[in-house]
Amino acid sequence: MPTLTKRTTASWLAATALSALAALPAAAQQPPIKIGFMTVRSGALAAGGKQMEQGMEYCLAERNGMMGGRKVELITVDTAGQPATTKTRAQELVERERVNAIIGPLAAFEALAIDDYIRQVGVPVISPSAAAEDLTQRKQNPWFVRAVGTSAQANHALGEYAAKDLKLKRVVTIGDDFAFGHEATAGFQRAFEDNGGQVVQKLWPPLNVADYGSYISQIRTDVDAVYAAFAGGNGLRFLQQYAEYGAPVKVIAQMTTVDEGILKSMGKEAVGVISSGWYTATQDVPGNKEFAAGIRAKYGADPGYYTAGAYEACAFLDAAVKAIDGKVEDKQALMKALRSVKLEKGPYGEVTLDEYGNPIMNVTIRKTEEKDGRLQNVVIKTYPKVTQFWTYDPKAFLAEPVYSRDYPPAKNLGK
């Protein structure tokens, strides 16, 4: 019977192949490390998702698709930027693909949607971009670390810089009306007012407002600066429309307002904006020059918030896998190694995690300038080793409510 012959030949071949494999070093026999990667390919967040995929791809290519001597199998899923879909995708990764770790998801509400689930199943998750304060504060999760700062982390520094170095006295804030904008603005306001400044007006345009005109016309002109906290493409639209209104007072900004991801679409209106952040393509830290040049060569654009975040998340995992000699099946050990990750170089430069799983890293103050024919954020000051708690005592910090639209309360409105 021909089928029988075929089958016998096949099994003989398989046996030979197996014995040949047995001769190879032990590492080659191990199954690949499975990493689930949650990105966004559809909807409003897709631009950030694409940059995340680039950072991830670049990181794996740089390591020849290996981590700790084992091959990496990357399973990429699209969450569509919806919490319910994110949950199902996480279940798919954990229950169907049985991944060893997850890198993602992109948005804070996505990370919060799977928060309980990852607690239940116990799978290490590294977030490359979800910045919601409480994820590593009041609701910290033993299975969660992040490769990105909290919403307010860099804004504390900007608050101090604005009061002490720029000697600003009175500031108007304007920011996206959602958690990220609220938390960033709250961090700025707290540090700014603690250093003698006054936030005299707070404006909250809705996330998808088409025209900022009605908000820009409300901005008081008897102030020293406008603090802008926008995400996605909103920073671009705000700065353009603000310039059309003659830009009466100068702009200081939260990092994603002038992120490299949208800076390439901006023009003169962005020049002179002072911002703060833990990443900019130009920052001079060990490892960033190669990274930024590599990304530019491969994808033709400067790396930004999402690119660097995904790369760092991947680098964190790589370091942790190395630390446990590739034995990722031991989830507890992998998580422990992840929590004690320490990187000497990379886009962020030197970075470690605090006991809550949030990075301690340099935060820079940058000024947007036109250089080499494109807009760049040029570093003017570095605050080393900034934590999510800034100079405040972590215990007291955590005892207070989470940053929001109304907390800390603004005492100087209308002055």
Place this chain on the structure above:
Amino acid sequence: MSARALPFAVALAAMAMVPLFSTSPFYVNLTSQVTIAAIGALGLNVLVGHAGLNSLGFAVFPGLAAYLVAWLSTVGGIDPVFAALVALGGTLAVAALFALVALRTTGLGFVMITMALCQIVWGAAYRWTSVTGGDNGLSGVPRPGGAWLPLEKPEYFLWLCLAVLALALVQLGRFFDSPLGVALRGTRDQPRRMGAVGYDVWRIRFVAWMLAAAWGAAAGLLYAWYHQFVSPHMMAVTASAEVLLMVVAGGAGTLAGPLIGAALVVLLKNLASIWIDRWVMLLGFTFVVIVLLMPDGIVPGFNRLTASLKRLRPGPAPKLVPRERADG
């Protein structure tokens, strides 16, 4: 059990047996999602299929119920079952208020007003951060149950969902056959004549609205327990549109249609995406095909197909049955 109920019983039994054959809880959870979506779609079908009221704000009912149960059982610290009852009551109370506004209109006006009502609640969920958590939502919603009914296990939760679905099918099947159900379809086809012969059209529609809200709320409770997380996204316009899509794709006015539609949407969204990167496009393409080939939905389209196949086959001459006149 009547012959009509048999296919439903078989389908539900098959779904209940998924945990026995599935090697991973993923497929069990997926079946739960289909079931929850089907309950919601059945609710909307009362309005779209039987009352002729196309709502683009149906997500407000599951949304309200989910938010209420989530808030009561996390912040409020109330027992999940009691919280569910309060949430159900609360949703129905709000639905009754909304009915006063929405049922003043039909047609396009009804589409707009239901969408607007849903947007109001969505806006409240999004902006009232101190209560709803804003776009970060409410997490850590506890599932009910205990040692005797471990609902945290996927298979038990699926069986709970299927029990609710069975209840919905029985209740709605009986309702559609009842004189009130027939009167409801009367108000759909000839509202002025129904009024002229003495039916209170508004009250009949109100009953349909509340019934839709009740099953929508049931789906919302299960949704909150399933995801253990609620966020404003579940009340976005796209969420309402998705339920409408399930009903229309499956076949409005049929009992099986919403089930088929829910299975189609949930599986395309969550299963096809494993193999196909551009799954959103596939979703759109599938609906274009359905609309082109079966404009009144899969179930009626399939019925027509089998009927025409029967006609091709030589058989006994069809019995003469007096046909109902379309204008009554």
